[in-house]
Amino acid sequence: QVQLVESGGGVVQPGRSLRLSCAGSGFTLSSFLMHWVRQAPGKGLEWVAVISSDGSNKNYADSVMGRFTISRDNSKNTLYLQVNSLRPEDTAVYYCTRGGLDFWGPGTLVSVSS
């Protein structure tokens, strides 16, 4: 069955960086667009970024443009999100989701605090 599992979250100080990973199984990741979506504690869902199946095209939310980078390694069936210059407002559960947003991982929590 299709599974997505995020990892790499944690508690970090403002201005620091993290790399989030999303491991896919049960399907061929290289055939799909992939997205990152986040949810701040007690808040709604916010779309963050998307990457094309071959990694050649990317789009970002204005709130993360220039600080976050989405990438993928199809040979490893893995999606990444490099998050730099973290701010307290980036505190959220980060979800990866497949192209049609049909399958979601359980999320990984990023907490930005001094």
Next chain:
Amino acid sequence: DIQLTQSPSSLSASVGDRVTITCRASQGISTSVAWFQQKPGKGPKSLIYGASSLQSGVPSKFSGSGSGTHFTLTISSLQPEDFATYYCLQYNSYPFTFGPGTKVDIK
């Protein structure tokens, strides 16, 4: 960016009730709308795509309709497992945007 509003923001309903949630877009988005259910502590679950197509495995008590700027999600007979928060999403253009959510709880 395309803005989505949802109404109501919350509602209280009883088991067996028919519930309708509305999502409005700030500009026309054809049928590029999806609906998601989220329970506390869990990731979202996809219910509807293309405004009215049921995602595989989703029970037929869920239905969606609409096009352009006005969309609805209907639950025909509310069951205990349906108490959750529901979000609409527009995927007509980047950046994708979600509605603020509608919380459905027990009356």
